[in-house]
Amino acid sequence: xxxxxxxxxxxxxxxxxxxxxxxxxxxxxxxxxxxxxxxxxxxxxxxxxxxxxxxxxxxxxxxxxxxxxxxxxxxxxxxxxxxxxxxxxxxxxxxxxxxxxxxxxxxxxxxxxxxxxxxxxxxxxxxxxxxxxxxxxxxxxxxxxxxxxxxxxxxxxxxxxxxxxxxxxxxxxxxxxxxxxxxxxxxxxxxxxxxxxxxxxxxxxxxxxxxxxxxxxxxxxxxxxxxxxxxxxxxxxxxxxxxxxxxxxxxxxxxxxxxxxxxxxxxxxxxxxxxxxxxxxxxxxxxxxxxxxxxxxxxxxxxxxxxxxxxxxxxxxxx
Ligand SMILES: *[C@@H]1O[C@H](CO)[C@@H](O)[C@H](O)[C@H]1NC(C)=O
Ligand SMILES: *[C@@H]1O[C@H](CO)[C@@H](O)[C@H](O)[C@H]1NC(C)=O
Ligand SMILES: *[C@@H]1O[C@H](CO)[C@@H](O)[C@H](O)[C@H]1NC(C)=O
Ligand SMILES: *[C@@H]1O[C@H](CO)[C@@H](O)[C@H](O)[C@H]1NC(C)=O
Ligand SMILES: *[C@@H]1O[C@H](CO)[C@@H](O)[C@H](O)[C@H]1NC(C)=O
Ligand SMILES: *[C@@H]1O[C@H](CO)[C@@H](O)[C@H](O)[C@H]1NC(C)=O
Ligand SMILES: *[C@@H]1O[C@H](CO)[C@@H](O)[C@H](O)[C@H]1NC(C)=O
Numbered sequence: 153x154x155x156x157x158x159x160x161x162x163x164x165x166x167x168x169x170x171x172x173x174x175x176x177x178x179x180x181x182x183x184x185x186x187x188x189x190x191x192x193x194x195x196x197x198x199x200x201x202x203x204x205x206x207x208x209x210x211x212x213x214x215x216x217x218x219x220x221x222x223x224x225x226x227x228x229x230x231x232x233x234x235x236x237x238x239x240x241x242x243x244x245x246x247x248x249x250x251x252x253x254x255x256x257x258x259x260x261x262x263x264x265x266x267x268x269x270x271x272x273x274x275x276x277x278x279x280x281x282x283x284x285x286x287x288x289x290x291x292x293x294x295x296x297x298x299x300x301x302x303x304x305x306x307x308x309x310x311x312x313x314x315x316x317x318x319x320x321x322x323x324x325x326x327x328x329x330x331x332x333x334x335x336x337x338x339x340x341x342x343x344x345x346x347x348x349x350x351x352x353x354x355x356x357x358x359x360x361x362x363x364x365x366x367x368x369x370x371x372x373x374x375x376x377x378x379x380x381x382x383x384x385x386x387x388x389x390x391x392x393x394x395x396x397x398x399x400x401x402x403x404x405x406x407x408x409x410x411x412x413x414x415x416x417x418x419x420x421x422x423x424x425x426x427x428x429x430x431x432x433x434x435x436x437x438x439x440x441x442x443x444x445x446x447x448x449x450x451x452x453x454x455x456x457x458x459x460x461x462x463x464x465x466x467x468x469x470x471x
Contacts, residue, residue, distance in 0.1 A: 174203075174205075174209060175200065175201060175202055175203045175204075175209060175233070176203065176208070176209050176212055177201075177203050177209065177210055177211070177212050177233035177234070178212070178233075179211060179212040179348065180348075181213075181347060181348050182345050182346065182347050182348070183236070183345065183346055183348075183353075184343055184344060184345050185238065185327045185329060185337060185344035185345070185346070185353045186238060187337075189238065189240040189241045189242065190238070190241050190242075191241065191242045191243070191244060192235060192237065192241060192242070192243050192244070193244045193245075193246055193288070194232060194235065194243065194244070194245050194246070194320060195246055195248065196232075196245045196246060196247050196248075196251075196256065196258070196285060196305070196318060197247065197248040197251055197318075198230075198251075198313060198316040198317050198318055201232050201233050202230050202231065202232060202233075202316070202317035203230070203231065203232075203233055204228055204229065204230045204231075204317075205228050206227045206228055210231065210233060210234055211234070211348065227267060229267060229317075229319075230315075230316060230317030231317055231319050231320065231321065232317060232318065232319065232320045234320070234321040234322075234323070235320065235321070235322045235323070236322075236323045236324075236325065236348065237296065237322060237323070237324045237325070238324070238325060238326075238327070238353075239296075239297075239298050239324055239325065239326040239327075241296070241324075242290060242291075242293070243290070243291040243296060243322065244288055244289065244290050244291070245258060245280075245281075245285060245288075245289050245291060246287065246288045246289075247285045247286060247287060251313070252284075252285070252286050254307045254313065255284045255307050255308055256284055256285050256305050256306075256307050256313065256318070257274070257279060257281075257284055257285070257305070257306050257307060258279070258280040258281060258285060258303050258304070258305060259274045259278040259279055259280065259303065259304055259305075259306050260278045260279075260280055260295060260301065260302070260303060261278065261302050261303070261304045261319075262302065263300075263302055265302070265304060266302035266304055266319055266321065269304060269311035269314035269315050269319065270304050270306050270311055270314065271311070272306070272308075272309075272311070274306055280292075280295055280303060284307075296322070296324050297324060298324050298325065298326045298352070299323070299324060299351075300321065300322070300323045300324075301321075301322045301323075301324070302319065302320070302321055302322075303319065303320045303322065304318070304319040304320075305318035305319065323351075325346055325350075325351060325352050325353055326352055326353070327344050327346075327352065327353035327354075328352055328353065328354055328355075328364070329342075329344035329353055329354065329355050329365065330365065331365040331367055335365070337355075338355040338356075338357065338365055338366040339361070339365050339366045339367045340366075341357055341358050341361040341366035341367075341369075342355045342356055342357035342358050342361060342366035343355070343356050344356075359373065360373040360374075362385070368385075368387075370385060371383075371385065371393065371394035372384070372385055372394050376394060376396065376406050377394075377396035377397075377398075377406055377407050378396075378402075378406055378407050378408045379398065379399060379402045379407045379408070380399055381396040381397055381398045381399060381402065381406075381407035382396070382397045383395070383396055383397075384396075384397065403428075403430070403431045404427065404431060408433065409427050409428070409431035409432065409433055410431060410432055410433065410434070410446075411430060411431055412430070412431070412432060413426060413429075413430070413432060414426050414432045418432065418434070418446065419434030419435070419436065419446050419447045420440070420446055420447050420448045421436060421437045421439075421440040421447040421448065422434045422435050422436035422437050422440060422447035423435045434446055434447045435447075
């Protein structure tokens with residue numbers, strides 16, 4: 153080491169001590185998938201973008217939300233603000249002239265080496281860039297497959313700069329929001345999102361839609377089942393389907409048909425029509441209520457009375 157570079161090293165350490173302020177990494181807790189890939193530039197220098205406290209600084213989470221995270225290790229090591237990319241995004245690393253004289257290499261390391269910083273040597277195949285960094289370098293997309301990658305600084309004399317924070321955690325996420333390659337994200341009925349701790353982007357459907365790609369219209373949300381019947385979505389690939397479970401005395405696809413057969417005056421103020429040998433419907437005259445009931449009362453009468461009377465009429469029917 154020349155005297156000049158030794159002095160630079162000292163200056164660097166001092167700088168770091170002086171500016172060892174809190175860096176809180178900018179972060180969205182939930183990100184939405186961008187249709188266009190985006191480039192990111194990381195400044196490879198031990199200032200400005202180095203965080204230490206795992207939750208409060210690096211992941212920008214306050215105490216009130218850390219309860220959500222259970223399995224994450226609370227590591228307080230200085231590091232470059234951890235990065236999350238979409239699969240297909242490009243990544244550039246830029247050095248600063250004052251650090252270039254160290255001959256910095258960026259190497260791909262294991263999680264353990266990321267935490268403890270790598271030993272003084274590395275294999276050629278761990279090098280992210282064939283040459284030492286000087287200026288702006290693009291990370292080859294081969295290093296940015298889906299998953300978490302750890303990059304660390306290593307120069308001839310050891311891991312000093314890594315220990316100061318020149319190490320980077322890059323998580324690359326892919327999306328599972330398209331049913332087929334050219335299909336719209338979430339079938340156009342939802343958002344393709346990823347929370348910071350999730351490993352991929354997935355659909356979050358708008359109301360009335362469900363399914364992994366929000367491809368399914370939730371028929372039950374349109375309340376097709378009448379007469380207090382319960383509605384169940386049927387997971388048929390062919391289409392949107394549902395099933396009504398009718399209460400006793402009602403039947404049919406939507407539980408609109410009444411169990412029984414037409415008799416004279418079954419429908420008090422309307423016409424009776426048999427639907428099946430066991431069910432019928434009343435078509436009420438104007439002003440009388442309830443296709444599903446027996447057209448006994450006009451609309452402006454109370455609901456309770458209708459129920460009572462139609463129940464009475466039904467009983468009359470059945471017994
Ligand atoms: C903590 O986070 C919650 C939810 O993100 C936010 O409402 C609250 O204002 C934050 N508190 C502080 C002290 O930053
Ligand atoms: C993480 O560690 C730091 C320092 O060790 C501590 O101040 C902080 O409260 C810890 N956070 C959690 C959520 O455990
Ligand atoms: C380097 O990266 C590749 C792919 O990202 C990974 O499979 C490999 O284990 C890494 N090597 C080391 C030494 O961490
Ligand atoms: C790296 O970042 C991921 C999230 O992107 C996180 O789950 C993981 O714990 C981080 N690893 C370390 C060693 O900090
Ligand atoms: C059942 O309800 C659905 C939706 O309201 C409607 O399209 C369908 O025609 C009804 N079927 C019968 C048999 O009433
Ligand atoms: C409708 O069904 C629910 C639950 O099955 C029941 O509690 C309620 O009393 C029923 N309402 C009528 C008007 O029958
Ligand atoms: C009942 O039947 C009569 C005769 O067929 C018809 O004129 C009338 O419009 C029907 N009423 C209803 C409500 O369908």
